[in-house]
Amino acid sequence: MSALEKKTVTPSGSARAAGPILEARDVSLSFGSVRALQDVSVTVGAGEITALVGDNGAGKSTLVRCFSGVHKPQSGEVLLDGAPVSFGTPEAARGAGIETVHQNLALVEDLTVWQNLFLNRELTRFGMLDRRRMRAEAQKMVSTLAVNVPEVTSRVRRLSGGQRQAVSICRAAGFSSRLVIMDEPTAALGVQETARVEELILRLRDEGHAVLLISHNFDQVMRLSQQVWVMRAGRCVAGRRTDATTGQEIVGLITGAIAA
Ligand SMILES: Nc1ncnc2c1ncn2[C@@H]1O[C@H](COP(=O)(O)OP(=O)(O)OP(=O)(O)O)[C@@H](O)[C@H]1O
Ligand SMILES: [Mg+2]
Secondary structure, eight states: OOHHHHOOOOOBSSSOOOOEEEEEEEEEEEETTEEEEEEEEEEEETTSEEEEEESTTSSHHHHHHHHTTSSOOSEEEEEETTEEEOOSSHHHHHHTTEEEEOSSOOOOTTSBHHHHHTTTSOOEETTEEOHHHHHHHHHHHHHHTTOOOSOTTSBGGGSOHHHHHHHHHHHHHTTTOSEEEEESTTTTOOHHHHHHHHHHHHHHHHTTOEEEEEOSOHHHHHHHOSEEEEEETTEEEEEEEGGGOOHHHHHHHHHTSSOO
């Protein structure tokens, strides 16, 4: 095993990290001959925004899928509050308070906002769907997060990209989640919609959720995050406190122009 493979990366910098809520230790996962993750170790601090950056194919989505119960690491461990966990399904991760807004939004176009918010966790009363309560709760969730969504009874197909993203984030933020993972939440959005989603992300943090944010937008990462992990070709090559690095250094670490 090379020196780099064995290297343990810890974030350097002045600000003190809050205790990790979630941790990956030496996580590896291959798809056939593709080594998507190789001995990846990262931490996600409680009460802060952690960014995960890297080029296309670096392994970011694969790593967060190991956190959200989609994939199981072939080796290494995932720890929640310091205790090893193994999520066999996304429901199991959700049950532990980990919600994910995936890269490809999983909203159902023909359903309404409230139906999407309660998809797979419908409320029932006497064995029947409790539509009235779900609509009311959905309205509460949407207004709590000050999301600019027309009506919870609107069908998702009529919403803009930003509104859809807001519904997805709302869904992840509700249901008492402790950690919200967002895989490129603003990639497809315009300037105003991006600003709105960014406000929502900060709001989540201010309300006490930990956030793990995957983004290709360095300005966004520098503005929003407190900690940044850099992935390259399946490895985590560096970790920095955000206030102890620059966008330029992060770009260098991503491309390999700067050695970690
Ligand atoms: N389900 C899968 N089956 C086979 N290969 C996969 C699968 N998922 C990911 N990969 C491969 O694993 C590697 C890492 O992919 P991943 O989606 O994690 O990258 P990423 O960092 O999220 O990239 P992007 O920024 O483009 O979203 C890639 O080489 C990809 O082709
Ligand atoms: Mg991805």
